[in-house]
Amino acid sequence: MANQRVICEHCDCVYEKVTLAKHQKALCTRCEGVLQRYNGLSVQQRLALSVTAAVLWVFANFYPVMSISLQGLKNSATLWDSVVALSLGPITFIALVAAISIIIAPVFQLLLLIWVLSFALSGRRSPAFKLCMRWLEALRPWSMLEVCLLGAMVAVFKLAGMLDVIPGTGLFALAALSLLLIRIAGRDVRDLWDTL
Amino acid sequence: MNSPPTARELNLCLCHTCGQPCDMSAAPTECDRCGAALHWRKELSLTRTWAYLLTALAFYVPANLLPVMKTTMLGSGADSTIMSGVLEFWQHGAWDIALIIFIASIAVPGIKFVSLALLLITVQRNSQWARKERSKLFRFVELIGYWSMLDVIVVALVAALVQFRALGTIEPRLGILFFGLVVVFTMLAAMSFDPRLIWENPHNEERLDDATQR
Numbered sequence: 001m002a003n004q005r006v007i008c009e010h011c012d013c014v015y016e017k018v019t020l021a022k023h024q025k026a027l028c029t030r031c032e033g034v035l036q037r038y039n040g041l042s043v044q045q046r047l048a049l050s051v052t053a054a055v056l057w058v059f060a061n062f063y064p065v066m067s068i069s070l071q072g073l074k075n076s077a078t079l080w081d082s083v084v085a086l087s088l089g090p091i092t093f094i095a096l097v098a099a100i101s102i103i104i105a106p107v108f109q110l111l112l113l114i115w116v117l118s119f120a121l122s123g124r125r126s127p128a129f130k131l132c133m134r135w136l137e138a139l140r141p142w143s144m145l146e147v148c149l150l151g152a153m154v155a156v157f158k159l160a161g162m163l164d165v166i167p168g169t170g171l172f173a174l175a176a177l178s179l180l181l182i183r184i185a186g187r188d189v190r191d192l193w194d195t196l
Numbered sequence: 197m198n199s200p201p202t203a204r205e206l207n208l209c210l211c212h213t214c215g216q217p218c219d220m221s222a223a224p225t226e227c228d229r230c231g232a233a234l235h236w237r238k239e240l241s242l243t244r245t246w247a248y249l250l251t252a253l254a255f256y257v258p259a260n261l262l263p264v265m266k267t268t269m270l271g272s273g274a275d276s277t278i279m280s281g282v283l284e285f286w287q288h289g290a291w292d293i294a295l296i297i298f299i300a301s302i303a304v305p306g307i308k309f310v311s312l313a314l315l316l317i318t319v320q321r322n323s324q325w326a327r328k329e330r331s332k333l334f335r336f337v338e339l340i341g342y343w344s345m346l347d348v349i350v351v352a353l354v355a356a357l358v359q360f361r362a363l364g365t366i367e368p369r370l371g372i373l374f375f376g377l378v379v380v381f382t383m384l385a386a387m388s389f390d391p392r393l394i395w396e397n398p399h400n401e402e403r404l405d406d407a408t409q410r
Contacts, residue, residue: 005217007210011395012202030199031331077356085356091373137213144342151349157293193214
């Protein structure tokens, strides 16, 4: 019975849950925070997008994000190379933060989503469902692929002044992946609590 | 305009992990759906937010003063700080890139410090002033939070790419570590702050920071 209600996380107001139509969202009347947002994706669609994103993750991580050339010398870097570049010297800690935010958190989000959603497909809760859902919740703020995408583009411009820069396959995969993750790894995975 | 009842009035508590409204009449300590610990308000919200915020502020100084990377071209090296990177783009006419870096690296952390301090102080003074706007301000702070990681990523990529031995190399420098720490600690500060404190009514409530009783 309490589940028919929704509490505003910004100001603690209580409302009855409503069914939303396309493009609608429910706002709190007191603080104007978002209470509910329409999400049109079915479990199948979400699973399909998650698998797509996982493939893109592989491309984004194993192909160079960009390559540069200077007087005949060529060099290219993947996301992992850039994490390694940070880990040299006394600043290793920041390499860890970068690795989590651009490589580790996204891949864990995707694996957990695929795991949970493939069981949800047949209407079941996956083993360790609670744990997986809690991790999805915990990882979300630390996954920063869209920042990484903007960073890569800034780096292209930064270097373009000094030498020739060629964007690589990884950059395009990164662009598609970061957009997909915004769509599938958002808060609406919480719906699974109600439907399973 | 009268507002809807609050969860506390109905003896409900929002689970922060799964969003379920939990009935508190049996005084449960965990959400029965996802097993996360339940709190009326985030624990020690104000103290923790202040602590993270001041830590971030302390790191903000070396983050801006120390060089974030060292460029060596044909034997001659030069350190650059975040601000000098911005200025360099500006002088080369790339004002758009300069603006992006300036906003992400210097303005965003600055806005976060000012906004969070403002929210903390007004909550501590039980202010009723502009509650809706302060709620919005907090959501804005949460939204812009991680964009400051931009510079860390740029330095990482550039340092990984430009490795031409004698011809030219770029290395990350200590400043970027402090810079990353500023981002991490301001994010932790925003996460520790409980926006519901903005709406708390001073009379009929316990002291704010003790409001975490179960």
